[in-house]
Each structure stands twice: as C-alpha cells, then as structure tokens.
Amino acid sequence: MAIKRRGFRKIFGIILLLLVIVGAVMAWIGYQAFMGPSVSDKQEYLYVKTSDTFDDVLHTVTEQQIVKNPDFFRYVAETMEYPGNIKPGRYKLIEGMSNRRLIGNLRGGYQEAVKFRFENIRLKENFAALLGKNFEADSASFIEILNKEDIAESYGFTVENFFTMFVPNTYEIYWNTAPNKIIARFHDEYNKFWTAERKEKATAINLTTQEVSILASIVKGEALHTDEMPDIAGLYLNRLEKGMLLQADPTVIFANNDFTIRRVLNKHLTVDNPYNTYRYKGLPPGPIMLPSIASIDAVLNHQKHEYIYMCAKDDFSGYHNFAKTQAEHLINARKFQRALNERNIMR
Structure with missing residues (x-):
C-alpha cells in the first residue's frame, strides 16, 4: 500500500510539475x-x-x-x-x-496627422500629384476637384483662379481625409490668411484677393530673392495703373508651356494665349504658379517708386536693374543680352 501511495505521489508530482511548466509556458x-x-x-x-x-x-x-x-x-x-x-x-x-x-x-483610431507642407508648386497637376502622394486619395481625385468649375464657384473663385485659394504653408491633416474635405480645409485656411488688414490693403491697390495672388505669382516667378519682391511688385502695379502691358517673361514661359526656356525670344512672345502679358493687357486669368506668402505680402506692401522697366543684372546674381525710361532700360537689356551671348545661353 505504501509503495502504491509513493507511486501515486510521484505520478501526481510529475503531473503537477508538467502543469506548472505548461502554465508557465502559456x-x-x-x-x-x-x-x-x-x-x-x-x-x-x-x-x-x-x-x-x-x-x-x-x-x-x-x-x-x-x-x-x-x-x-x-x-x-x-x-x-x-x-x-x-x-x-x-x-x-x-x-x-x-x-x-x-x-x-x-x-x-488614434492615428497621426500628416504634416503637409507645400511651396514652389507650378501647376495644378503638380499639386494634385503631391496631394495624392501624401493622402489616401489618388491624384486623379484631386485634379478632378481642382478642374471643376462648379466647385471653384462654390468657394467664390473661377476655375482659372481657383489655384490661388491654396496658401503655401504647413497643415496637419489626417491621411484618410476625403479630398473634398481637404479642399474645404484649405478654404478655411485661406479665409484665416486673408485678414481684414490684408483685404484693406488689396482694396487700396484696386485688386481683389484673387488678383493679388495672381500678381504675386508673377512676382514670385521674377524674383530669386525675397528682398527684391516689393520692388518688382511696385513696378507691375505702376504698369497696371498706367494701363501698360505687364510684359512679364514668366507669363510668356507659362503661356508657351515650356519651362526649360532660359532666354525669352521674339518667337515666344507671339503665342496667342491669355497668359502672354506681352499680347494681353492686365493680369492673366489665373496664377502662373502658387504664390508664396512672401510674394503676396510683397504685393500688399509693395515699394512705391516710379520704375516701369526692369532687366536681370548681367552678373547673374538674380537681382534686377530698374529703370524709369525705355532708354535706360535698353542699356540694361543690351548688357544682359551680351552676358547671355557670352555664356552661350540662346534659348
């Protein structure tokens, strides 16, 4: 009997040990x-x-x-x-x-928002591609919205100037936000950006907020240096006030749809396109790129002067020579053309 009890205890002990091991493993x-x-x-x-x-x-x-x-x-x-x-x-x-x-x-659903930053965007297609890269919806969904006239009008824009609604900055937006809600978010930010003070300054120069942004896009296209933007903006405002053609080279490049052009030639000036400010008076119907905040504020806070001509400096510093008369301008233009020839920049 004692032997049986010892055998039973031994078996029980083994089973208990196995259960402990299994429990520990589990x-x-x-x-x-x-x-x-x-x-x-x-x-x-x-x-x-x-x-x-x-x-x-x-x-x-x-x-x-x-x-x-x-x-x-x-x-x-x-x-x-x-x-x-x-x-x-x-x-x-x-x-x-x-x-x-x-x-x-x-x-x-504790997701992390996308910190979406954009600047230096030239075309709607570029913007749609960037949106498609950063959010769940694809670029086709965004370009469809950007090109819809009824959507643009619902926000107070035309399909041509709708692009001015998007103010370059950094935005926190959830990745899976629907495209129409993302666009609505940009409209909210646009309204915040255009404060009463900015609107008053736009009115003072006889421009709508959209027109300010269109001119700012041209200023940004001309300026390599932010500190020169107010001077360039002042020049274009002088030309608008005098009823002169803007004759802005960046608009010609946009109208020709050839952004490889480094030297604007007479053949480029002949293109029949409302964005060609050598042929069409006033502002183009839309921006030639997304203007930066700096270029918008440069228009609103432009430098007051009497310049109506400008030409890039022949030292290729990115700055411009400004002139009040065509005679002065032709001297500056010849210097720059000579510098282009010396560097064999023909187009």
Whole structure:
C-alpha cells in the first residue's frame, strides 16, 4: 500500500510539475503576445485604407514585416475584438511597441496627422500629384476637384483662379481625409490668411484677393530673392495703373508651356494665349504658379517708386536693374543680352 501511495505521489508530482511548466509556458506566450515587444523597425507607419478589412490589415502587417509574429498579432486582435472595429488611418509605429498597444491605437483610431507642407508648386497637376502622394486619395481625385468649375464657384473663385485659394504653408491633416474635405480645409485656411488688414490693403491697390495672388505669382516667378519682391511688385502695379502691358517673361514661359526656356525670344512672345502679358493687357486669368506668402505680402506692401522697366543684372546674381525710361532700360537689356551671348545661353 505504501509503495502504491509513493507511486501515486510521484505520478501526481510529475503531473503537477508538467502543469506548472505548461502554465508557465502559456503565461510566457500570453505575455509575449500581448505585452512583449512586437513591432519591428521595418516601417514607420501602418496605413489602413478606408475599404480595408481585418484580413487586409493582417496581410499588410505580414507582408511589410511590421510585427515579429503575425500569429500573435492575429490572436491579440481577435481577443481585443479589433476585426469588427477597423478604422482607417495613418498609424505611427514605434519599434518594440506591444501588440496590445498597437491594436489599441488601431481600434481607437488614434492615428497621426500628416504634416503637409507645400511651396514652389507650378501647376495644378503638380499639386494634385503631391496631394495624392501624401493622402489616401489618388491624384486623379484631386485634379478632378481642382478642374471643376462648379466647385471653384462654390468657394467664390473661377476655375482659372481657383489655384490661388491654396496658401503655401504647413497643415496637419489626417491621411484618410476625403479630398473634398481637404479642399474645404484649405478654404478655411485661406479665409484665416486673408485678414481684414490684408483685404484693406488689396482694396487700396484696386485688386481683389484673387488678383493679388495672381500678381504675386508673377512676382514670385521674377524674383530669386525675397528682398527684391516689393520692388518688382511696385513696378507691375505702376504698369497696371498706367494701363501698360505687364510684359512679364514668366507669363510668356507659362503661356508657351515650356519651362526649360532660359532666354525669352521674339518667337515666344507671339503665342496667342491669355497668359502672354506681352499680347494681353492686365493680369492673366489665373496664377502662373502658387504664390508664396512672401510674394503676396510683397504685393500688399509693395515699394512705391516710379520704375516701369526692369532687366536681370548681367552678373547673374538674380537681382534686377530698374529703370524709369525705355532708354535706360535698353542699356540694361543690351548688357544682359551680351552676358547671355557670352555664356552661350540662346534659348
């Protein structure tokens, strides 16, 4: 009997030990699945699209090696009821983040906004491409909005000058925000930018806010140096006031749709296009690029002078020689043309 009891105790002890070991293993697995470091250093963000299902998210996580063990990720996700609570967005990944924290962020929709900054944008197509690169919607969705007359009019613009509504700056916008809401956000920022003071200055020079931005785009196209913008703006305002053609070379380049032109020639001046200010009086119907805040403020705070001519300096410093008379201007122009010839810049 005693031998049987000892045998029973021994078996019981072995079973107990096995249970302890199994329990410890299960606890370790549970800890690793929920609380252990899971996120790798392979990606900076996890993008969950609006149409994604849990299987899509799991595929992305696996394909991009976002977590060390996709099976653990799946188990924790199902335990935390994430498959029924998919929220699209751009989620920041931190190396060593646990599955519990990652899935908590995904389930709660705690995404990180895109810090969207833009400047030096020439065409609507360039802007649409940049938007498509930074947000969930593709560039085609954005260009469609930018080219729709009824949408432009709903914001108080024409389809030609609609581009002036987008003030270059840094904006925080969620990645999965719908294109129409992103455009609406830019309109809100446009209204904030155009303060009562700026509007009063625009009225004082007999320009609408859109016209200020159109002129500012020409100023930006001419100026390589911000400190010269007020002088250039003052010159163009003088020409507008006198009813003269603006004769701005950047508008000719835009009208010819050839941005490789370094030397504007007579053949370029003949193009019949409303953006060619050598042929059409006044401002063009829209901007030739997105103006910068500096160029807009340069128009509103332009330098008052009597110059109506300017020509790039022959030292290629990016600055200009200004003139009050055509005779003075021709002297400056010949110097610059000679410098172009010496450098064999013929087009």
